[in-house]
Amino acid sequence: MKSILQSLYLLQLLDTELDELRELRGDLPETVNTMESELALVERRIEEIDEALKRGATERSMKEKESLELIDKIEKYKGQQLEVTNNREYDALTREMETAETTIVTNEALVQEWIEQNEELKASKEQFATRREELSKELEVKREELKDILETTREEEIGFEQRREQAMSEVLDRDMQLYKRIRDAKGKAVVPIRRESCSGCYNIVPPQLILEIKKNDRLFTCEHCGRILVSEEIALEMQL
Numbered sequence: 599m600k601s602i603l604q605s606l607y608l609l610q611l612l613d614t615e616l617d618e619l620r621e622l623r624g625d626l627p628e629t630v631n632t633m634e635s636e637l638a639l640v641e642r643r644i645e646e647i648d649e650a651l652k653r654g655a656t657e658r659s660m661k662e663k664e665s666l667e668l669i670d671k672i673e674k675y676k677g678q679q680l681e682v683t684n685n686r687e688y689d690a691l692t693r694e695m696e697t698a699e700t701t702i703v704t705n706e707a708l709v710q711e712w713i714e715q716n717e718e719l720k721a722s723k724e725q726f727a728t729r730r731e732e733l734s735k736e737l738e739v740k741r742e743e744l745k746d747i748l749e750t751t752r753e754e755e756i757g758f759e760q761r762r763e764q765a766m767s768e769v770l771d772r773d774m775q776l777y778k779r780i781r782d783a784k785g786k787a788v789v790p791i792r793r794e795s796c797s798g799c800y801n802i803v804p805p806q807l808i809l810e811i812k813k814n815d816r817l818f819t820c821e822h823c824g825r826i827l828v829s830e831e832i833a834l835e836m837q838l
């Protein structure tokens with residue numbers, strides 16, 4: 599039993615160390631993730647704008663080409679009108695010319711609309727490009743920071759994790775579940791008795807209970823905070 603108590607206490611020591619390492623990293627990994635997602639969005643938006651600009655340019659040149667062709671046609675109709683022999687043919691050509699003129703006017707309006715839209719798209723692309731540049735720079739700094747922290751803590755972390763695995767394998771599943779439950783609720787699950795008190799909640803531990811705990815043959819929890827209590831002896835023996 600004593601070895602299980604030792605393992606539980608060791609597990610707590612290792613988890614405390616790992617918590618501190620993660621604390622050191624803070625929300626940096628999360629920040630980097632968020633920034634990466636935003637950058638991807640901005641880049642996609644820029645691509646979409648480029649596509650819209652390209653589509654608009656194609657459409658514009660099509661309409662302009664059509665209008666030029668229609669101008670040629672109108673000239674041709676005018677020539678034909680000089681040669682027709684009856685009013686019916688003359689009127690038919692007039693109608694053709696009117697239709698062509700209407701299309702030219704419509705095309706001009708479309709081109710004008712496109713020019714305005716083009717300006718808006720370019721302005722918005724410029725804004726996104728500025729944001730992309732800002733983000734890329736910030737992201738580079740944050741990634742570098744994270745990389746430095748990871749490099750300096752990685753070896754230590756791996757060491758702690760390996761010892762943690764080992765300690766876990768020496769604890770019964772049932773005790774491990776209890777450990778996890780208390781840890782989730784309280785942060786620390788295993789605490790030694792210090793100065794006749796629980797070092798988790800600082801409440802006095804009754805002398806009779808201290809005697810029992812000192813035997814290191816059973817698992818006791820603090821009646822105030824519910825943490826697993828171990829003797830000072832175990833705390834002294836088990837140090838990282």
Ligand SMILES: [Zn+2]
Pocket residue numbers: 796797798799800801820821822823824825
């Ligand atoms: Zn307590």
